[in-house]
Amino acid sequence: MAGDFSTPGQSGDHAFSDLNTGDLSADARGATSDRSHLNIENNSRLGRMFWIGFYTTLLNILTLTIFRFWGRTHFRRQLWSDTRVAGEPLEYTGRAMELFIGFIIAIFTFMLPYLGIIYFGQTLLDPGTFLIVIMIVYVILFIVMGVAIFLARRYHLSRTRLRGIRFSQEGSAWGYGFASFGYGILTALTLGWFGPAARINLSRRMWNNAWFGDQKFSFVDTPEAKSEPVYKSFAVAWIGGIVLYLTFIALSIGYGAANGGLFVLIIYGAAIVLGVLFTIFYSWHEAVMIRRILKSLTINDVSLGNRIKAMDILELSITNTFMIIFTLGIGIMPAQMRLWKRIVNAMTVEGELNFADIKQSRSDKPSQAEGLADGLDLISKF
Amino acid sequence: MEYSVITARFFDGESALEHVVTVGFDLEGLSIRSDNNQEQQWFWYYRDVLLVSQSQEEFRLGNGKIEDAILILPHGAEDKINNRMPDLLSGRVQRRRMTGLVIGLVSISALITAGLFVGIPAASGPLARMTPKDYEITMGENFAAQINTFIKPCANADEALSLIEPVINRMAVSGNVGFPIEFQFVRMGTPNAFALPGGQVMATKGLLRVVEDDQEAFMAVIAHELGHVRARDGMQAFYRNAGLGILLEVITGGSGLAQQSIQLSGQINQMRHSRIQESRADETAFEILNEVGINPEALARAFEDITRKVQEREDADSTEEIIQIEKKKKKRRIKIPGWLNSHPNTSNRIKDARAASTPSTTKLFTDKEWTVIQQACATPEPDGVDD
Numbered sequence: 060m061a062g063d064f065s066t067p068g069q070s071g072d073h074a075f076s077d078l079n080t081g082d083l084s085a086d087a088r089g090a091t092s093d094r095s096h097l098n099i100e101n102n103s104r105l106g107r108m109f110w111i112g113f114y115t116t117l118l119n120i121l122t123l124t125i126f127r128f129w130g131r132t133h134f135r136r137q138l139w140s141d142t143r144v145a146g147e148p149l150e151y152t153g154r155a156m157e158l159f160i161g162f163i164i165a166i167f168t169f170m171l172p173y174l175g176i177i178y179f180g181q182t183l184l185d186p187g188t189f190l191i192v193i194m195i196v197y198v199i200l201f202i203v204m205g206v207a208i209f210l211a212r213r214y215h216l217s218r219t220r221l222r223g224i225r226f227s228q229e230g231s232a233w234g235y236g237f238a239s240f241g242y243g244i245l246t247a248l249t250l251g252w253f254g255p256a257a258r259i260n261l262s263r264r265m266w267n268n269a270w271f272g273d274q275k276f277s278f279v280d281t282p283e284a285k286s287e288p289v290y291k292s293f294a295v296a297w298i299g300g301i302v303l304y305l306t307f308i309a310l311s312i313g314y315g316a317a318n319g320g321l322f323v324l325i326i327y328g329a330a331i332v333l334g335v336l337f338t339i340f341y342s343w344h345e346a347v348m349i350r351r352i353l354k355s356l357t358i359n360d361v362s363l364g365n366r367i368k369a370m371d372i373l374e375l376s377i378t379n380t381f382m383i384i385f386t387l388g389i390g391i392m393p394a395q396m397r398l399w400k401r402i403v404n405a406m407t408v409e410g411e412l413n414f415a416d417i418k419q420s421r422s423d424k425p426s427q428a429e430g431l432a433d434g435l436d437l438i439s440k441f
Numbered sequence: 442m443e444y445s446v447i448t449a450r451f452f453d454g455e456s457a458l459e460h461v462v463t464v465g466f467d468l469e470g471l472s473i474r475s476d477n478n479q480e481q482q483w484f485w486y487y488r489d490v491l492l493v494s495q496s497q498e499e500f501r502l503g504n505g506k507i508e509d510a511i512l513i514l515p516h517g518a519e520d521k522i523n524n525r526m527p528d529l530l531s532g533r534v535q536r537r538r539m540t541g542l543v544i545g546l547v548s549i550s551a552l553i554t555a556g557l558f559v560g561i562p563a564a565s566g567p568l569a570r571m572t573p574k575d576y577e578i579t580m581g582e583n584f585a586a587q588i589n590t591f592i593k594p595c596a597n598a599d600e601a602l603s604l605i606e607p608v609i610n611r612m613a614v615s616g617n618v619g620f621p622i623e624f625q626f627v628r629m630g631t632p633n634a635f636a637l638p639g640g641q642v643m644a645t646k647g648l649l650r651v652v653e654d655d656q657e658a659f660m661a662v663i664a665h666e667l668g669h670v671r672a673r674d675g676m677q678a679f680y681r682n683a684g685l686g687i688l689l690e691v692i693t694g695g696s697g698l699a700q701q702s703i704q705l706s707g708q709i710n711q712m713r714h715s716r717i718q719e720s721r722a723d724e725t726a727f728e729i730l731n732e733v734g735i736n737p738e739a740l741a742r743a744f745e746d747i748t749r750k751v752q753e754r755e756d757a758d759s760t761e762e763i764i765q766i767e768k769k770k771k772k773r774r775i776k777i778p779g780w781l782n783s784h785p786n787t788s789n790r791i792k793d794a795r796a797a798s799t800p801s802t803t804k805l806f807t808d809k810e811w812t813v814i815q816q817a818c819a820t821p822e823p824d825g826v827d828d
Contacts, residue, residue: 223452
């Protein structure tokens with residue numbers, strides 16, 4: 060309970076004698092919310108995000124990018140508060156100083172030892188031994204990348220609040236790191252074909268350990284989720300990618316004899332056109348994967364889903380790319396917002412949640428922020 | 442001050458249930474009472490109240506002492522809030538904090554920048570001197586092996602090496618260089634020579650070509666490189682590059698700059714030296730050349746040979762380009778004095794070398810021997826590629 064009502068400063072003769080209901084009436088809100096349908100929406104405005112992107116970029120230049128922790132926090136606060144679940148905004152409670160300190164810790168516990176190995180390896184070992192050492196370091200690095208992704212996600216959830224209730228992520232960060240490494244090997248050995256299964260399995264691992272207060276999320280292979288054409292769409296993207304790659308190689312060889320200027324023009328032109336074509340092939344698969352994962356999520360009696368289309372991904376990929384290029388990077392945050400907004404506004408929800416049943420999370424807030432992910436340059440989304 | 446109350450919403454941070462509450466603005470804090478259950482009451486001191494967010498519809502307040510509880514006051518409550526907590530909505534505190542933050546971060550950045558451009562170069566000298574020589578030798582061997590994957594040693598230089606190595610070693614001893622010298626002729630057309638850490642010295646095929654019969658000019662360049670070896674300039678360059686990369690990596694976060702700079706720091710193009718280092722290496726060269734009986738003026742001839750070669754290459758470039766460069770030069774009408782440039786002005790170096798001139802007292806190689814040395818890189822290479 061949050062405090063004692065009998066406190067100094069309260070004068071009984073006027074307490075609650077002059078009721079002013081303001082704009083909010085009990086009728087308008089209901090006495091106390093109970094079961095609610097979880098409509099989810101985002102109403103972020105592009106102008107606001109551009110402003111955050113603008114001053115973050117400007118101050119990043121002046122502060123050798125140290126301001127990025129503050130800029131990122133401002134962006135998240137805005138994006139979270141623009142996202143409403145059952146009419147209530149999400150709240151981002153993370154602090155920039157946590158990110159900054161997390162990053163400093165990651166520098167001393169991981170980045171400097173890693174750079175030290177590279178330094179001493181290169182300068183003191185013969186090339187053969189150095190190659191072995193560097194291969195071992197890279198294996199560890201790949202595992203640590205998975206750990207970093209998990210820790211960043213745990214931090215995000217623990218700093219996300221709805222109706223005063225925190226989200227949380229449980230499970231083992233190292234377990235996730237080893238799993239993502241193993242899946243990465245399988246994906247490489249199968250020339251990418253294990254990739255979609257890996258992504259689904261890693262999402263399952265994350266979501267089966269995610270909580271909203273004392274309510275656990277579940278990742279369930281519902282018939283709707285399983286009906287998504289994961290491998291059909293992947294085949295299109297994979298075959299399309301191979302064909303486009305071979306086309307690029309053929310063009311490079313075919314016009315290799317052309318003079319320098321013409322060759323560069325052809326190669327760059329081809330790269331842009333083929334890049335757009337690949338985005339067309341890949342967009343379907345990306346939309347399918349987003350739907351596949353979100354359709355698998357349940358919490359309590361509520362099942363989530365999503366209606367995002369390949370055209371949404373395609374349109375966003377192309378327009379966001381141009382937006383980022385033509386604004387010299389200022390548009391990165393607005394681009395991230397547009398993707399988030401499109402996904403959120405395509406969410407579907409079945410069932411109702413009884414908020415009265417949901418109690419506060421018993422998980423401790425992790426003190427570790429996302430410094431490791433920042434150090435490894437894995438902070439690509441929000 | 443008139444006491445007032447307002448109806449609001451409240452999440453207590455314990456459950457997701459929304460409470461409709463009546464909030465009283467007391468003298469010292471907010472009295473919060475649930476409308477449904479009179480037993481549920483809270484009191485928030487004004488000093489603990491924080492503005493979480495505000496929108497056109499509402500003000501969301503938190504409490505610094507009570508985690509996760511949120512009080513949501515409707516739009517229209519500004520006057521009551523301002524009466525009791527004048528700074529809460531004004532944004533003055535946030536603006537002050539933001540200004541302080543920006544000033545603080547810009548100051549830190551200025552210090553880091555000073556560290557990059559002053560601290561690291563200044564520390565590189567003492568660090569190089571503190572580095573154990575064995576360590577530097579091993580490092581130099583590794584760097585040379587890495588460089589040789591791109592710039593191959595001349596394959597048929599054994600006889601030339603057997604002639605030149607004893608002389609170079611004698612020069613190294615005379616100059617008190619402090620490292621055993623590992624010398625290579627390398628297959629590179631540009632006339633140049635390099636000193637890597639730990640006594641690794643390379644001279645290019647291009648240098649052999651431009652000096653032609655002037656063996657003294659060639660050996661003067663080698664003496665200059667021995668000057669870099671003695672001053673451990675290669676090691677300093679390594680520390681400069683590695684330090685810069687690590688610092689930038691730490692600041693920018695995962696950009697890979699440190700790893701790249703460490704990997705590149707062993708490459709030839711990163712072995713640039715400062716004006717002072719070049720001048721010092723010239724002086725060491727004069728000293729060594731005098732010791733072995735060669736006129737230091739030979740270094741001036743080497744510079745002239747190299748400059749001539751560079752000039753010939755420029756002449757071969759498009760005339761239009763040169764015209765454009767000349768136009769730009771005239772437009773600028775600013776001549777950078779040698780002391781401002783990171784490298785000493787070549788003409789000044791030539792003057793210095795001429796000033797140090799003393800007649801040669803010996804000839805290092807017979808004409809026949811020099812012919813053999815000149816052919817170090819001339820015979821067809823095993824891969825048939827002529828650089």
